[in-house]
Amino acid sequence: MEISLDLLLPRDAASVPATRRLLDAALTALGVEDHIRDDIQMMLTEACSNVIRHAEHGAGYTVRATIHDRRCVIKVIDAGSGFDAERVPRPDPSAEHGRGLLIMRSLADDVRFRSFLEDGALVSLEKRLSYGEDSLGGLLTADNGLPPMPEVRPGSEKFRTRMFELARAGETRRLVDYVEAGTPVNLCNDKGDTLLMLAAYHGHPDTVRALAARGADPERANDRGQRPLAGAVFKKEADVVRALLDAGADPRAGSPSAADTARMFGNTEFLAWFDEVAPPPA
Numbered sequence: 001m002e003i004s005l006d007l008l009l010p011r012d013a014a015s016v017p018a019t020r021r022l023l024d025a026a027l028t029a030l031g032v033e034d035h036i037r038d039d040i041q042m043m044l045t046e047a048c049s050n051v052i053r054h055a056e057h058g059a060g061y062t063v064r065a066t067i068h069d070r071r072c073v074i075k076v077i078d079a080g081s082g083f084d085a086e087r088v089p090r091p092d093p094s095a096e097h098g099r100g101l102l103i104m105r106s107l108a109d110d111v112r113f114r115s116f117l118e119d120g121a122l123v124s125l126e127k128r129l130s131y132g133e134d135s136l137g138g139l140l141t142a143d144n145g146l147p148p149m150p151e152v153r154p155g156s157e158k159f160r161t162r163m164f165e166l167a168r169a170g171e172t173r174r175l176v177d178y179v180e181a182g183t184p185v186n187l188c189n190d191k192g193d194t195l196l197m198l199a200a201y202h203g204h205p206d207t208v209r210a211l212a213a214r215g216a217d218p219e220r221a222n223d224r225g226q227r228p229l230a231g232a233v234f235k236k237e238a239d240v241v242r243a244l245l246d247a248g249a250d251p252r253a254g255s256p257s258a259a260d261t262a263r264m265f266g267n268t269e270f271l272a273w274f275d276e277v278a279p280p281p282a
Helices: 015-030 034-054 100-107 136-140 157-169 172-181 195-201 205-213 228-234 238-246 258-264 268-275
Strands: 002-010 060-068 071-078 110-115 121-128
Touching (some): 002 015, 015 060, 034 060, 034 071, 157 195, 172 205, 195 228, 195 238, 228 238, 228 258
Antiparallel strands (some): 002 060, 071 121, 110 121
């Protein structure tokens, strides 16, 4: 089971309760236990509030939440100047302000901070989920039907890592077997790269076509905002570019877009292909 929620938000205080309610609605529908939902709401509130207070250079921010079986990962990505979390002094627990990082670290099972040079910062929060008796989430995660992989437990971090290795290597048949057995087709790593993104970047058009045919999103960007088509153009993988266009990838989407990347490197063949693609309706 995988549920993904991507929100592009203005740096406005009103965005925080709206985001919290949307995510909590999904968790409630799945039957996540109350104390887990309370923790997620609080750490999400702190992460979003920090962006609004401190990312003064960014006009907006992104919240990307993924629920994968019994694991919830929330990524809050801003376009500010970034910060070094290790250099932020730990506040007095009794202080009224400055406790955001302390709260996130205490409530999340795993917290990661990453700054991008002149391009913002990312906070990644992970929380293990537990479901109530006879809940929808409990039923959906009772048995994911994955075929056995020697020495790797389905749903574990080793299993996920192995899926990404198969995508990089272009092991189409094995990937398809796992996707058809229940592995989320838009599974992504800690940088937001999906299986399709990795297959595209490493030059495997057959894998790209197979994943797209099973519902992989050719437009899904990673945490840096990079899209599969722009990456394939950068790598000059013509067969992958054609496979992504056939799957519905928009050459004008993203920044830089695939078209921007092709112009940057003077690739007239790709630009001619892109001219054949009608722009999406306004």
